[in-house]
Amino acid sequence: MKARGRLGGIQWFNTWGPERRETVSCALSLLLVCVLSACAFVLPTSLLLFLVGINGLLVIHGLLCRGNIWGVVKLALIQLIITLGLYLMLYGIGSLIDGSVVVVRIVLATIPSWWLCITVAPERIGEVLSSFLPKKWAFVVAASLSLLPYMLDEIREIYQIQCLRGARITPKALRNPKNWSELVYCVLFPALILLLKLSHQMAVAAHSRHFGQHPRPTHWHSPRENDE
Known part of the structure; x- marks a missing residue:
């Protein structure tokens, strides 16, 4: 009975046209990006390594889709210089590790959005957003x-x-x-x-x-x- 239910679900998904499948895929991608970006700020530091692995997979997929990661790299470098400079002036050299963690969280929140822009067309995002905005x-x-x-x-x-x-x-x-x-x-x-x-x-x-x-x-x- 369970196998028949799963088979029916697959057949039901296959009955969708390409436009419907694109829209559903965009909605799932948008949900994934929101969850990952939120996790970058709310997860404890001990779990950030797990999030780094997920974002690494997104980077690999984005590069395979001919995305350019150089903009994110430059943003990370600029953010690192500014943040570490401020932490050094305000809190001393002992706070540089905390400043580095802040930069890592910002980069982890940025990568999913970069991946979404690479893999999903803007008109698909607009179609999904128009369902609740x-x-x-x-x-x-x-x-x-x-x-x-x-x-x-x-x-x-x-x-x-x-x-x-x-x-x-x-x-x-x-x-x-x-x-x-x-x-x-x-x-x-x-x-x-x-x-x-x-x-x-x-x-x-x-x-x-x-x-x-x-x-x-x-x-x-x-x-x-x-x-x-």
């Missing part, structure tokens, strides 16, 4: 995720152009805190202006397509995803 909120989250890779490339180009202009924002120059303000108005302000421009363009595009007027909006499923 207002449609416009889900659209904003999905649009933000889809813009993230483009914005990172644009920020990188802005940084390189400003360095060619002679701005004192190279890693060596940023060792001097006096140059930090130059990083703000040479890179962060132009990136913010670009983000506002892109947000306005996306809002105009959504309004032109009458987004929000239908009570049950549809979600795009790429034929390329179905073929894969």
Whole structure:
């Protein structure tokens, strides 16, 4: 009887179309990411090694899906330098281990989100979120995720152009805190202006397509995803 029930469940799952399976897979991935990110902050230090192993599997899977882990590595290095510096100034050299644990928790909370962005299309995330969030909120989250890779490339180009202009924002120059303000108005302000421009363009595009007027909006499923 139990074997027949399991077989029936498998057959029922196989009757789903590719679009339904993509949505269910995205929902499970989103739930996994939320659980792992929360565990990174609430688990005791003695259990972090187990969480490191799970995140290691996510990193391997993300790399196999042609993800770029370099951004997470740079974030970890920057966070390590800042956090350890603050702990050293405020609490002394004996607190460096505690500061390192804090950085490890932040990285462990970041890796699942990186993996989700690599393995799941933004429109799938928007479809799942729209099942329990207002449609416009889900659209904003999905649009933000889809813009993230483009914005990172644009920020990188802005940084390189400003360095060619002679701005004192190279890693060596940023060792001097006096140059930090130059990083703000040479890179962060132009990136913010670009983000506002892109947000306005996306809002105009959504309004032109009458987004929000239908009570049950549809979600795009790429034929390329179905073929894969």
